[in-house]
Amino acid sequence: MSTYKRIALVIGSGGIKCAAAVGMWHVLQEEGIEIDSVVGCSGGSLYGTLIANHVDVSVMREQSAALWTSDIMQGYTTNLKATKDGKLRFTERSGLVNDSVLNATLKGIFRDLSFDELDMPLKIVATEMMTGEKTILSKGSLFDAIRASIAIPIIFPPWEVDGRLLIDGAASDPLPIDVAIQDGADIIIAMGFPLSYRERFRSMTAVQEQLNSIYMNNILTSTYAFYNLAHHAEIFPIIPEFDAPISMFDVDKIPDVIERGKQATRAQLPHIKRMLTSF
Amino acid sequence: MKKDKPRIALVIGSGSVKCAAALGLMKVLERENIDVDMVVGCSGGAIYAALIALGWPVQKATDATLRMWTREVTAKRNIRAFLQLLLPQIFKFDESFGLINDRVINRRLREGFDGATFAQARIPLFVTATDLYNGEQVVMSEGSVAEAVRASISIPYIFPPHKLDGKFLVDGYLNDPLPIGVAIKEGADIIIAMGFESPYKERITSLMRYNFQISSITSNNLFKTNYAFHNLAHHFEIIPILPEFEQRISLFDTDKLPYVIKEGERVAEQQLPYIKGLLTG
Numbered sequence: 001m002s003t004y005k006r007i008a009l010v011i012g013s014g015g016i017k018c019a020a021a022v023g024m025w026h027v028l029q030e031e032g033i034e035i036d037s038v039v040g041c042s043g044g045s046l047y048g049t050l051i052a053n054h055v056d057v058s059v060m061r062e063q064s065a066a067l068w069t070s071d072i073m074q075g076y077t078t079n080l081k082a083t084k085d086g087k088l089r090f091t092e093r094s095g096l097v098n099d100s101v102l103n104a105t106l107k108g109i110f111r112d113l114s115f116d117e118l119d120m121p122l123k124i125v126a127t128e129m130m131t132g133e134k135t136i137l138s139k140g141s142l143f144d145a146i147r148a149s150i151a152i153p154i155i156f157p158p159w160e161v162d163g164r165l166l167i168d169g170a171a172s173d174p175l176p177i178d179v180a181i182q183d184g185a186d187i188i189i190a191m192g193f194p195l196s197y198r199e200r201f202r203s204m205t206a207v208q209e210q211l212n213s214i215y216m217n218n219i220l221t222s223t224y225a226f227y228n229l230a231h232h233a234e235i236f237p238i239i240p241e242f243d244a245p246i247s248m249f250d251v252d253k254i255p256d257v258i259e260r261g262k263q264a265t266r267a268q269l270p271h272i273k274r275m276l277t278s279f
Numbered sequence: 280m281k282k283d284k285p286r287i288a289l290v291i292g293s294g295s296v297k298c299a300a301a302l303g304l305m306k307v308l309e310r311e312n313i314d315v316d317m318v319v320g321c322s323g324g325a326i327y328a329a330l331i332a333l334g335w336p337v338q339k340a341t342d343a344t345l346r347m348w349t350r351e352v353t354a355k356r357n358i359r360a361f362l363q364l365l366l367p368q369i370f371k372f373d374e375s376f377g378l379i380n381d382r383v384i385n386r387r388l389r390e391g392f393d394g395a396t397f398a399q400a401r402i403p404l405f406v407t408a409t410d411l412y413n414g415e416q417v418v419m420s421e422g423s424v425a426e427a428v429r430a431s432i433s434i435p436y437i438f439p440p441h442k443l444d445g446k447f448l449v450d451g452y453l454n455d456p457l458p459i460g461v462a463i464k465e466g467a468d469i470i471i472a473m474g475f476e477s478p479y480k481e482r483i484t485s486l487m488r489y490n491f492q493i494s495s496i497t498s499n500n501l502f503k504t505n506y507a508f509h510n511l512a513h514h515f516e517i518i519p520i521l522p523e524f525e526q527r528i529s530l531f532d533t534d535k536l537p538y539v540i541k542e543g544e545r546v547a548e549q550q551l552p553y554i555k556g557l558l559t560g
Binding site: 083084089090091092094127129130131132134154167172173198200201202204206207208210211212213214217218219222226229 | 372435449485488489504505
């Protein structure tokens with residue numbers, strides 16, 4: 001007798017590296033593995049939404065390239081200087097970037113799409129700025145949810161959704177496997193990205209980035225260890241490996257990132273398939 | 280066959296002055312003749328872990344804290360750091376960055392711990408820090424206690440990282456604010472873990488405050504997930520002691536030490552029946 005297994009896809013935070021999810025999606029489709037729900041965090045929420053909306057892989061590639069342009073960093077240098085000089089007062093709603101380009105880019109891709117119009121259930125994770133709590137978004141505007149989930153602290157201004165000021169989901173749960181567990185998934189395919197470390201510190205920003213990477217990676221390791229222990233055999237980690245650090249706007253590396261996503265997924269395929277046929 | 284006596288570990292997490300609550304917890308354990316077999320400390324908790332492991336009575340430990348931890352430790356600005364911020368290329372910004380000149384804190388710790396070494400501790404002591412270059416936990420259990428504590432309390436941006444054995448060490452809380460894992464690895468059977476969540480700001484009015492808010496968010500989430508993991512992996516033997524402070528305790532509120540110690544005693548009394556149950560069960 002065979003029982004139906006609910007499969008969830010979890011895509012963690014990782015900026016442009018999250019494009020590896022396009023490669024993962026490609027392989028899963030090739031193999032005819034059907035997904036029942038998707039969870040995304042930070043950069044992973046972008047690709048989670050595209051997958052849940054059944055966007056064609058070739059379109060995903062194009063949209064990836066359109067998203068990660070350095071234009072979205074508008075105002076960063078000027079604002080950074082103004083903050084140092086004391087000309088710009090920083091509040092809980094501030095960010096170093098003027099987010100109008102980012103917002104317009106996201107609107108161009110996701111338009112007025114809402115969660116209930118998607119082909120499969122999607123959940124997006126963000127973090128509440130004033131309490132540090134993880135927030136799960138699953139209703140209303142996808143633009144709002146994605147914008148909140150990718151609000152990298154200090155860089156992008158937080159985003160208000162339903163009266164709550166939200167920032168990057170990575171600050172509370174960079175690979176939110178627990179959301180899939182709570183939703184009753186039987187098999188969880190989780191793609192995560194550890195942040196790379198620096199070898200040199202030539203500015204305060206470099207120190208901030210390093211401290212962030214240390215935190216996020218430690219949260220990633222411990223949440224993963226926890227969920228794995230709580231729910232072991234059914235979680236398949238897909239951690240693409242990259243030869244060199246990939247920075248935020250390495251758009252020309254997207255094809256390689258997607259390829260790495262394919263490779264990492266193929267490496268796990270035998271295990272996933274065995275799990276699917278073992279009941 | 281007679282069962283071996285369970286090995287008890289005391290783990291004190293990061294939490295600046297609030298960590299003095301560990302002295303209150305120790306009072307209760309001593310009264311009940313509950314022997315501790317190892318002490319693990321992180322950041323502010325490292326100071327009290329060291330004082331407890333050295334076997335200093337509560338009064339002596341309190342006095343030592345009052346001498347070591349005063350506003351003066353952060354009073355002397357690091358002039359070079361400000362120049363590094365303004366002109367990073369000319370003043371060679373590097374990993375030794377810290378806004379505060381650490382000479383005072385280094386001297387205070389040396390004097391406060393009076394040249395004590397790990398070997399002199401009556402109870403085995405472990406102090407944790409984080410490697411700035413790879414985020415890994417570094418556990419110190421040899422050499423000078425003052426040096427290890429200094430590394431463990433390297434609050435990012437405030438104190439420069441501490442260079443020890445060729446490594447640049449920053450505050451232990453960046454890796455694990457409540458390092459229960461060290462006690463597990465060292466073979467503890469019962470772990471009494473005192474932890475503290477970082478407070479949140481109600482309003483953010485500067486980039487520095489924003490940085491601290493993000494620090495609190497990430498470290499509290501790290502605290503929760505690590506605790507959840509260790510609890511699941513090793514569950515019934517971990518006894519959480521989580522003091523709740525009605526008064527806000529800031530970085531230099533050493534005048535509130537008696538209140539903090541009292542609160543440590545109160546929560547310890549609450550968990551005492553459970554600890555005793557484990558020891559006799």
